[in-house]
Amino acid sequence: MFILKRGRYILLLMLVQSFEFIQTKQCNIPEDNEDIDWDNFPEAWYEVLHTFDPVMDKDVFGAKVHNFTKTSTGVNLIVTELHKNFPPQTFVVHDTRKKAGIYRLAQNDEPALEASQTLTPEGGRSGNAAKIDDALFSGDLLISSDEENYIIYAFCSYADEWVVWVFFPSMNPTIQQLTLMWNKLMEKGINVQLYLSESVKHSENFMGFNR
Template sequence: MFFTKIILATLLLSAAIAFEQKCFFPEPARDFDAYKLRGTTWYTGLQTNDAVASDIKCERAGNFTETSTGFQTDFRTFKKSNEHIDWVAHFTFLRSAVYQESKVKDDFSMTNAYTFDENGKYNSAADSIVENVLLERDFAFISDYLNYWMGILCSAEGQWIVWIYFQTKSPSLTNIAAAYNELQRLGVSTQLYASQCEKAH
């Protein structure tokens, strides 16, 4: 059932997007309030086929905490269905709904979580995204606090990096449609793929 829903959502996105356009950084119309995500847990459901996402089965985010500079959240990154890496991400507020990852605090953790595949083999393309995009570029965080929470980045080369999280490993069509509609409103044009969260424990 979940697989069918994700396939339907992916087909919907594919039909609406004739070709992938070079990205631009979206300016969210409303602020992001991490406080509203306290007590909730989110799982990747859809993401771009970037080198980092392709090596991850699933990612879980929770324990959202406001800090003096922005917010932090706990991540559990699944490399295989039953193997994971736990780490904490720290985000610094820049302007409304726009943040930057802390290079000082998160470099080692992100490298550990994202630059090795499920067999422990180093992935240079993923490492390049970590060092040149995730730790350097601005994140736009958007959420309706019910259906989706998403992070959107735009690399210097014009590549979209979009990860959409849902409050369940099996999001409903309502959840997926809400996220899709927000991407359309923002003008984000990229192919999205289903995660494998339903296989992660």
């Protein structure tokens, strides 16, 4: 069972906030990227950081991506998302590889993904979150990972702003893992402010999620 100690959370928060950044004014998916060996990919990753976009600011409180399966066209995976007042939402995502590090999501995955990511704590639907999902399905998705310490999902919103979701092998990433992730963002020219997932800040609400 996962229990995030108070001191550990404070340290993580201070570390995230300590990174200096210059907000990128234009969102451009880099051309030169690395391939990922999905055959040797870890079983599960947990969302720890995000750009506080309309999907992650209140609609989704935590996410787990798991069961990665390499296919002839790319990779399939299962996504489990946590919500405040509703049971976890689980759906399958099919990512089609365009070239190294660049993927497109299958259009038939959109209804299930949007049904989860636009769900609000009050039981309604977020139009702003739907716009983010529409941009995700309409453009390229950058997936960057060293296959051990972090996995970064990054794409451009319709407002030409970066949307970044960062996952780690646990909800307690080490300083080394955070530094490696941040260095990769800088290498890709992705300069954004990142925020802690609610599942990290309020781990008492998500017991048993990190297993």
